[in-house]
Amino acid sequence: MKISDRLAALRLVLGGLLLFWLQLTLQLYRQIRDLGVIFSLTSQMWLLLFGLICLSGFGFALLLLTWTHHRRRMISLTSRFIQHLPAQKPVVIGLLLVLILAFSLFVLFPLGDFFNSAAFRWLLFGLIVTVVALLLRRTLPMANWLNILALALLIVGICYRVLQFLPDISLDPFSLNWSEASRYYYASLFFSEKIYGFAVPPSTLHPTRYWLQSLPFLLSTLPLWFHRAWQVFLWLACSLGAAWLLARRLKIASQTWLLLFLAWTFLFLWQGPVYYHLLVMVMLVLWGFDPRRFWRSLLIVALASA
Template sequence: MDNKDIRDFKIVSIFSLFVTIGELYQIIHENKTLGVPFSLRSERWLIFILLFGFLFLLVTVILAGFSSENLRIVHFFNRLQGYLRRNTWLSYPFIGLFILLFTFLIFGSLNQSFQGFFSRLFLFWFLGIGAAFLIKPLTSIKSCWLAIAISLMSITLIYRLALFTQDISTYPFSLGWSEGSRYYYASLFFSKRLYGFRISPSVLHPTRYLMQSIPFLFSKLPLWFHRLWQVMLWLVFTFWAAIALG
């Protein structure tokens, strides 16, 4: 353990503390706005009590870590990571759980409990911390911030993929603003074959519509395929842009 580990522990702990306090404040504000009376039978107040207990535990850990000269808390986490490094089979299922759980909760039956900003930030941050803690022993990554970045980006990727699946639909009408226009502009590259007369391609984003026009090379492809192709373009070009910038 070096000074960098201690500094990273303190930064992560302080940010986690602020996220938890923000979530508690949001629950109180929402309960007050909705007129939910305090009751142990209320799901919203039970969540508040559990979070308050978590906050107490978090503050205890932070105070113990900051006040101890040898930072036994950090030593404990380092020993735990050493154990996980020797027993990697324990980490993989939990990494998958942490990465998938955010999307499952946001899109699942409990989504009403995660509508607020701090609710999602709390869930996103702590699942990312949990995944990063498990990822670090499995790799040669030494920086906890790189491990956190990888875990948070993985959670974001799964969430974004789940959003994209909603764009692949047989619904006959527009799913969003100007969706029909995008397919129409793409079709103009084959206007002679499709409409019987030639129409000049749009000067608006011509390269985008050129790429989107490829499915029109094949006749009678269904609407869902054009939507699938658009999603694939988003994913592929975003991926390669990230690689190029990285």
């Protein structure tokens, strides 16, 4: 492993954490200013701000040291620390799951209401990513450090995104949002005669979505939580399916880059997010379009456009 790779990763981690820490410090200062808290050495808020400033200075000093002759020693100390981490993959995987689950539950569930500061959450996210990267490095000693950091970011991001669906798989008999009941009603219309005893034409609004959602109605005894879980599955499966089909079309040979690309594309689709029933058309084109086979491609495009 080149020194330059490890040095770049070290600077990136220290710089990122310092940025998040400064953001938290600035936010606390603004809160003190807006509340009109008078400066006092006995004020908890001012003492906390002073502590944050000191730690920010310490972090800045560490970052500056990476441009001095001490950088080799810093890299050596980091390597020694990593050697003391567990190397067994089951243990590492368990620790990764615990860390990411704890972060997600902390942010997403009621406890997160007490720490709704974006700066605090970004700092916590950065710390979790750093720990995950160190654990990954222990199990992948030959991997490039920057790839390790990218993988850690993607792992934490994907797990956080997936765990956000946990509240959606609920036993609550009432609607979880303003349109949930109508979604299931429109889906049920594909089997209206079986369910309601008379035929009702399906909705012309988002027919692909409601057809996909209607599949659990094939078994009339399935509970509400299963329908909710099925919709979560559709969100995840369609996003991952589109990412995989795009990766296959790009013919990414390296397994490492393939995994990174799949993870990044999965998260990229969630920026909107892109609704799963719209990804069906994307997947059709990615799967079946072939510029060398005109009629097949025409049929695929026609199906995707229907």
